Amino acid sequence: MQYKVVPFPSSKNINQTLQSIIDSEAVDGWNYVNHQYSHYLMPGSAGCFGIGARPDSIWHVGNVVFQKP
Template identity: 35%
Template sequence: MEYKVIPFVASVSQNKIASKQVAEQLEEIIKYHANSGWQYIRLESVTTFVRPESGCFGLGGTPGYTTSRQMVVFSKTS
């Protein structure tokens, strides 16, 4: 079994219903990869810690933070 994981970042405009736009974008990704033989498994949320940057001589540094990314998981039988 092969697996493929791709990032999913929805892009919405203010003049439409956001949840509908997100659903349509996810559907397009699923259809696109299904046409290549990949089967959709699930949408997975991955939490990541971004390390702080100290900057130059302590100036301009940024604190670390936690962020979440959405990943679309597909599988294919070899």
């Protein structure tokens, strides 16, 4: 059995994006197994005396898992 992990990009319409990924992989015989979509807070930096300071940001990480018998 083979497995494949495909990136799940950030999107405003997650349902449509996931459906599109599943449909495109199904054409090649890959079966959907599971997906994960998480948001992580990446802390900013105060910089040196404020120079190079960065605000906190949110990092989006998504993966879709497929298998092929």
